Amino acid sequence: MRHPRFPEILLVVSIAAALTGCAQRAERLVGNERLIRGAGGLGSTLRAYGPLDRDTYVAADTADRGNTLIVGVEGAFEARVLMRAGRIVLPDTNDVSVSIDSMFLDMQFDGGIDIPSTTLQLSSASAAYDSMNVTWPGPGLGAVMGQSDPSGQIGTYKIGLGNAAAFGFFKAWANDSTLVPALVLRGLNPGVAGFRAGTGRIRIAYHHLVSGVSAPDTVNTPIASDLFIHSPLSPAPTGTDATLILGGRYEPGLALHFPVGTFSEGFSINEARVVLRIDTATMQFFGTHDSVNVEVHRIGNAWPEGVFDARDLGADQAALGVVANFRVRASSDSLLIVPVPTALVREWSATPSSNNGILLRIGESFRWPELHVFSRESSRPPELWVSTTSPPPGRF
Amino acid sequence: MRRLLIAALVAAPLLGATPSFLPAPGIPAARANSVFAPGGLGEPSLEESARIRALGGAGAAEHGPQSFSLVNPASIAEVEHLIIEGTVLPTYRRIQTADIGTETARETAFPSARALIRLPGRLVLGGAYLVGTSARFRIDRAENAGTPSTLRIDGTGGMDLIRLSLARRLSPTINAGLDYEIVAGSFREEWRREFADTALALTRDTLETSYTQRGRLRLGIQAIRGDWTLGAVYETPRDLPLQETQRTAGSRVSGPAGTLRIPSGYTVGLSAPISERLRAVGQYRRANWSRSSLASDLVDFRAMRRISLGLERRRASIAGIRAGLLDRVPLRVGATFLRWPDLLPVAGASDISGGVAGVDEWAVSVGTGLQTQDRGGAIDFSLEAGSRGSRDRLGASERFIRLGISLRVSDDTWK
Numbered sequence: 001m002r003h004p005r006f007p008e009i010l011l012v013v014s015i016a017a018a019l020t021g022c023a024q025r026a027e028r029l030v031g032n033e034r035l036i037r038g039a040g041g042l043g044s045t046l047r048a049y050g051p052l053d054r055d056t057y058v059a060a061d062t063a064d065r066g067n068t069l070i071v072g073v074e075g076a077f078e079a080r081v082l083m084r085a086g087r088i089v090l091p092d093t094n095d096v097s098v099s100i101d102s103m104f105l106d107m108q109f110d111g112g113i114d115i116p117s118t119t120l121q122l123s124s125a126s127a128a129y130d131s132m133n134v135t136w137p138g139p140g141l142g143a144v145m146g147q148s149d150p151s152g153q154i155g156t157y158k159i160g161l162g163n164a165a166a167f168g169f170f171k172a173w174a175n176d177s178t179l180v181p182a183l184v185l186r187g188l189n190p191g192v193a194g195f196r197a198g199t200g201r202i203r204i205a206y207h208h209l210v211s212g213v214s215a216p217d218t219v220n221t222p223i224a225s226d227l228f229i230h231s232p233l234s235p236a237p238t239g240t241d242a243t244l245i246l247g248g249r250y251e252p253g254l255a256l257h258f259p260v261g262t263f264s265e266g267f268s269i270n271e272a273r274v275v276l277r278i279d280t281a282t283m284q285f286f287g288t289h290d291s292v293n294v295e296v297h298r299i300g301n302a303w304p305e306g307v308f309d310a311r312d313l314g315a316d317q318a319a320l321g322v323v324a325n326f327r328v329r330a331s332s333d334s335l336l337i338v339p340v341p342t343a344l345v346r347e348w349s350a351t352p353s354s355n356n357g358i359l360l361r362i363g364e365s366f367r368w369p370e371l372h373v374f375s376r377e378s379s380r381p382p383e384l385w386v387s388t389t390s391p392p393p394g395r396f
Numbered sequence: 397m398r399r400l401l402i403a404a405l406v407a408a409p410l411l412g413a414t415p416s417f418l419p420a421p422g423i424p425a426a427r428a429n430s431v432f433a434p435g436g437l438g439e440p441s442l443e444e445s446a447r448i449r450a451l452g453g454a455g456a457a458e459h460g461p462q463s464f465s466l467v468n469p470a471s472i473a474e475v476e477h478l479i480i481e482g483t484v485l486p487t488y489r490r491i492q493t494a495d496i497g498t499e500t501a502r503e504t505a506f507p508s509a510r511a512l513i514r515l516p517g518r519l520v521l522g523g524a525y526l527v528g529t530s531a532r533f534r535i536d537r538a539e540n541a542g543t544p545s546t547l548r549i550d551g552t553g554g555m556d557l558i559r560l561s562l563a564r565r566l567s568p569t570i571n572a573g574l575d576y577e578i579v580a581g582s583f584r585e586e587w588r589r590e591f592a593d594t595a596l597a598l599t600r601d602t603l604e605t606s607y608t609q610r611g612r613l614r615l616g617i618q619a620i621r622g623d624w625t626l627g628a629v630y631e632t633p634r635d636l637p638l639q640e641t642q643r644t645a646g647s648r649v650s651g652p653a654g655t656l657r658i659p660s661g662y663t664v665g666l667s668a669p670i671s672e673r674l675r676a677v678g679q680y681r682r683a684n685w686s687r688s689s690l691a692s693d694l695v696d697f698r699a700m701r702r703i704s705l706g707l708e709r710r711r712a713s714i715a716g717i718r719a720g721l722l723d724r725v726p727l728r729v730g731a732t733f734l735r736w737p738d739l740l741p742v743a744g745a746s747d748i749s750g751g752v753a754g755v756d757e758w759a760v761s762v763g764t765g766l767q768t769q770d771r772g773g774a775i776d777f778s779l780e781a782g783s784r785g786s787r788d789r790l791g792a793s794e795r796f797i798r799l800g801i802s803l804r805v806s807d808d809t810w811k
Contacts, residue, residue, distance in 0.1 A: 034792055035434045035535050035549070038693055039746045044541030045591070045599075266642050266649040268599040270543075270591065342597065346646045387543060389599045391642050392587045394653065395435075396605060396692040 037393040045270060045389040052274070052382045054257035054303075054357065055375050057244045058310040059233035062136040064251070068110050069228045070366055071185050072118055072192035077249045079192065079230040079366075081185040082129060082138055083200055086224040088174040088181060090204065091217070097209035101216070103161040103170070105146070105183070107223075108199040109153075112367055116191025121147035122159050124169060125182035131225055138229045141184055143169065150193050157195065159185075161202075170202070170221075183223075192249070194367075197226050230366075239305035242378040243279050247292060247362040248370025253310050255303060257357030258384040260348040266391035269342040274358070276336040276373045277380040278328055284369040291327040292362045292371075295319040296338055299356040315359040320344065328371065336373065345386065429503060429532040431491045431792045432755050432785060436695040436738030438531030438554040438583070442702075443467075443508045443524075445483050446800035450763020450778035451706025452730025454679035456627035456665025459571055459618055462771055462804070466508060466524060466559070467663055467681065468627045469573030470616035473563040475512050475520045477772060481804040482509040487796055494743055494791040505530065512561075520563045528555035531583050539589070543596065548588045556581035559614075569621060575614035579636060579658055582606035602643040607636035607656055623669035631661040631683070638690075654691050659684040661700075673712065677730075679704040685737035693747040696739035698754060706730035711767070728763040728778070736784075743791030757784035763800070772808025777801055 035042070069081045091098045105122055109115060124142035146161040173181040187193070200223035207214045233250045246254045256274060263269065286292075300314035307313065320341055327333065338360060348355035362368070374380040430439035443466045448455040455465025462479075464471040485505045492498050510524040531554040539545045558580055563573030587601040612634035618627045640653035661683035669675050681704070685697035707730070712723040739752035759782025767774045778800035785793040 034431050034740070034790070035537070036694065036741045036746060041541050041746075042539060042547060043587075043589075044539070045543040045545055045589070045596070047543060263647075266644065266647055268589075268601065268644040269646070270596040270599055273595065337595075339595075343646055387596050389542075389545075389589060391644065391649065392549075392585070392601050392603050394605065394640050394642075395583050395585065395603065396638070396653065396690060396694055 037395075040390075040393055043390040043392050045387055047271070047385055047387040048261075050258060050261070050384040050386065052256055052258045052376050052384065054255070054305045055244060055382060056237045056239050056241070056255050056305050056307060057233075057246065057252045058237065058255050058313065058359070059308055060251040060253065060310050060361070062232060063134050063227055063229045064366075065131070065227045066364060067197050068113070068364055068367075069107075069195045069197050069226055070113065070192050070230075070249075071120060071195070071228060072116060072187035073190050074192050074249060075190075076234045077192075077231055078187070079228050079249075080138060081195070081226060081228045082125070082131075082134065083183040083185065083223045083226045084131070085173070085181045085183070085202060085221050087221075088170050088202070089219045089221045090170060090174050091206045091208065091219055093171075095208050097207075097214075099207045099214075100167055101205040101207060103166055103202070103204045104158050105161060105185075105200060105202055106156050106158045107195040107201075108156050109150070110194035110196050113192070113194030115150050115153070116193055117149060117151035118191030118193070119147055119149055119188040120157075120159065120185055120193065121188055122161070123184045123186070125184050129182065131227060134227070134229060136229045136231055139182065139184065141186075145169070145183070147188070157193070167204075170204070192366075198223070200226060233308075237306075237308060239307075240377055242375055243282065244373040244375045246294070246360060246371040246373055247365030247368060249366045250370075251361070251365045252370075253315075253359050253361035254373065255299060255307065255310075255313055255357060255359050256382065257299075257303075257355070260345055260352070260355060260384075260386075263346065263349050263388060264390070268389040268391070269346055269386065270389055271385060271387035272340040272342050272345040273385045274338040274340060274382055275385055276338065276382045278334045278336055279372040279374050279378075280328060280331040280334055283328065283372040285329050286327040286369060288329070290368050291325040292365065292368050294323040294326050294336065294338065294360055294362055296321045296323070296340065297359040297361065298344065299359050302356055310359065310361075313356075313359055320358070328369075336371070340384075429505075429530050430489075430784070431493075431794055432736070432738070432740060432790070433531050433533045433554075434535065434549075434551060435740050436736075438529035440529055440700065440734065440736055441505070441507050441527040442732075443526035443528075443557070445481055445508070445802035445804070446763055446776040446778040447728070447765055447774075447802060449780060449800045450728035450730055450761050450776070451677050451708060452679075452704035452732040452759075452761060453702065454665055454677040454704035454706045454730065456616075456629060456663050456679045456681075457618065457625040457667035457677060458627070459620065459625060462767075462774065462806075464512075466510065466526060467679075468616040468618065468629050468665070469522075469559075469561045469563055469575040469614060470571040470618045470627065470629075471563075471573070472512055472520045472522050472561060473565040473571035473573060473618070476514055477806040477808055478514070479512040479804060479806040480510070481512075481802060483507050483800060483802040485798055485800050487798045489794050489796040491792060491794050492787060494787050503532070518564055520561075522559070522561035522563070524557075524559045524561065526557045526559065528557045528579070528581070530554045543591060543593065545589045545591050548590075550586045550588075551584070552586075553582050553584045555579060563616075569619060571618040571620065573616040575616070576611050577614055577631075578609055578611045579607070579634065580609050600644065602641075604641045605638060605653060606641070607638050610634050610636055612658060623667075623675065625667040627663075627665045627667075629663040633660040633684075634658045657689045659686065659689055665704075670707075673710045675708050675710070677704075677706045677708065683737065689737075693749070694741065696748050696752050697737050698735065698739055700737035701735045702732060704730065704732045706761075725764045725766065728761075730761045730763075731759070732761070732782075733758045734784075740790060742789055753786065753789035755785050755790065758782050759796075759798075768808070770808045772806040774804045775802065776804075
């Protein structure tokens with residue numbers, strides 16, 4: 001038997017069923033044919049190429065307080081490690097049974113740097129140095145305390161301090177805090193070695209009587225602070241060099257300045273890139289697994305093209321961006337493209353006085369070969385690429 | 397009453413889930429509207445409920461406790477209770493173009509919502525939200541001007557209208573009403589340009605054309621003699637200063653963009669009895685849009701005209717006689733012809749200097765409805781089919797089917 005309201009229910013259910021699928025979605029996209037916005041079309045994106053008006057390479061600080069210490073000689077380049085121990089720890093000097101077996105300095109190798117065959121020599125420093133302000137060549141050399149060849153050593157480098165005077169030095173340092181407990185490690189022959197900062201220690205191995213029996217023991221004096229200094233950038237930049245040097249042992253950076261034109265109101269900036277050409281003919285290629293991260297920093301101070309020291313640029317510590325995993329393994333790796341934040345370019349366009357350019361640098365670049373970059377004085381100068389899009393036309 | 401409840405229970409989820417400005421969770425918002433929505437003022441909306449829509453939109457002469465329209469403020473003068481009414485409008489469209497073939501689209505719009513309340517002194521106060529024009533669209537297209545890119549434009553907005561109405565029955569033969577209509581809304585477009593070259597950051601632009609929201613008056617009157625009713629409405633003009641704002645990353649450009657003049661207009665309508673249960677309605681509506689309404693290179697204007705005709709066979713009310721289904725529900729048929737005010741550039745032209753063409757629209761409709769026993773509440777349906785545009789002149793034409801559903805409840809409904 002049918003429900004007395006069956007017709008009404010059937011009508012409502014039928015209509016509801018017909019509505020199923022009438023959701024808020026378009027099956028396809030419509031309207032292309034009727035999108036008419038005047039003779040200018042819908043806007044366009046154009047790329048403009050501009051020259052740089054200043055470029056040079058600039059020297060980094062000759063003191064490096066990073067996580068890696070390098071030491072040695074390579075052509076005109078020389079690096080020395082400066083170390084300062086804290087309070088010297090000696091065996092019990094009241095124990096007449098103490099017999100010194102050996103003294104040595106040990107440090108852990110940096111696994112990222114090949115261990116060369118060379119001679120490293122440890123000396124005391126003849127004068128105190130200020131860790132924060134020391135520059136090449138650093139303190140003078142005092143008495144030689146020992147030397148050794150790091151090649152053939154694995155994991156930890158040891159340099160014996162068998163010199164009879166060494167223990168005397170340590171005793172004197174332990175007893176008189178006014179003396180200079182500083183050490184200098186330098187290379188005597190070509191070859192550059194690398195160590196992990198903060199791993200150095202002075203060790204004294206000895207025997208003494210324990211309950212009437214001679215027993216071995218060791219005391220350690222950790223290196224409280226360390227850094228390395230290197231010789232000044234060579235060749236020095238002239239401001240008119242055809243080739244610029246980025247990275248390498250001296251860790252130079254590239255200072256680049258490019259004028260930014262004015263943008264019409266409402267334009268979008270889609271791209272701002274500095275395109276640098278690499279002079280692959282004059283540089284050493286990277287190893288198979290080597291690559292670098294090129295950091296982009298904003299320069300704060302106005303600078304002439306003859307600037308030498310990167311510290312004069314007043315570059316921001318924080319990077320604007322990074323070109324990651326850049327490498328030059330073949331002559332075809334000839335372009336270094338550095339993005340510049342579009343917001344910064346827009347700011348420079350609005351207030352040209354704030355445009356002091358950018359500084360490129362590579363952290364711990366001493367690990368890798370230096371990059372040779374063609375300058376604006378060359379036949380393949382750097383360029384600034386800027387892409388802009390005109391604003392959409394109005395509806396009416 | 398039980399009938400209405402059944403209907404409401406079935407239709408309520410649809411009504412509640414699909415207003416175009418309130419996307420349901422998990423369902424992307426409607427992104428298609430008329431193929432002509434990317435230009436001019438957008439698609440003109442018929443704001444009426446499904447009952448009037450089924451009559452072709454002829455509502456100027458509607459009156460009574462439950463019969464009223466949005467076009468004529470005088471039509472609410474006889475309302476006796478608190479009434480709330482809303483309409484939802486799912487649409488299926490098929491677009492045929494001259495160059496890119498045929499496309500289909502579906503969307504759901506929410507053309508109007510209204511609340512009315514009877515006040516002391518035989519006054520009736522009302523408030524309504526209605527869509528004036530809809531400028532919703534989405535466009536994806538490849539651009540080859542300069543660096544190749546893919547462009548997506550999402551258009552939203554249009555002209556929204558907020559009406560505050562006051563009406564009174566001046567005498568048994570005269571109803572009068574007044575609307576204060578605030579022109580709200582704005583035209584907003586999001587432009588997103590992506591590049592195949594990954595070194596180029598995508599561009600996001602926002603383009604917004606807004607106007608100072610101002611009100612205007614609409615005056616309505618109805619003359620009633622027996623089953624004959626004559627209704628008329630006059631709309632005052634209003635100038636709306638336009639402001640155009642364009643934003644992109646790091647840049648904002650804003651400035652005046654002329655004045656949009658909402659023109660004066662009028663509507664006249666008639667309801668005439670044909671037989672005891674059958675009546676005919678007719679209406680002519682005109683808004684005096686013209687070239688001076690807005691200075692633009694992309695759109696010209698002409699007077700908007702809508703002609704509406706309808707027939708209604710009322711439900712049988714023969715006490716004690718068991719009538720059939722078709723006798724117990726009203727049946728409505730109608731037809732309407734609309735001339736959009738926009739004169740758009742012809743196909744191939746980049747602006748109006750290359751010639752313009754208007755969008756003409758026609759539609760036929762049928763409808764019915766269910767009413768509570770006390771006639772306080774109702775659910776009405778209309779099914780409309782029509783066509784607009786011209787492939788020859790405008791490069792595109794549309795055919796559409798719309799299902800209008802209106803739900804009306806009053807304080808009687810809950811008794």
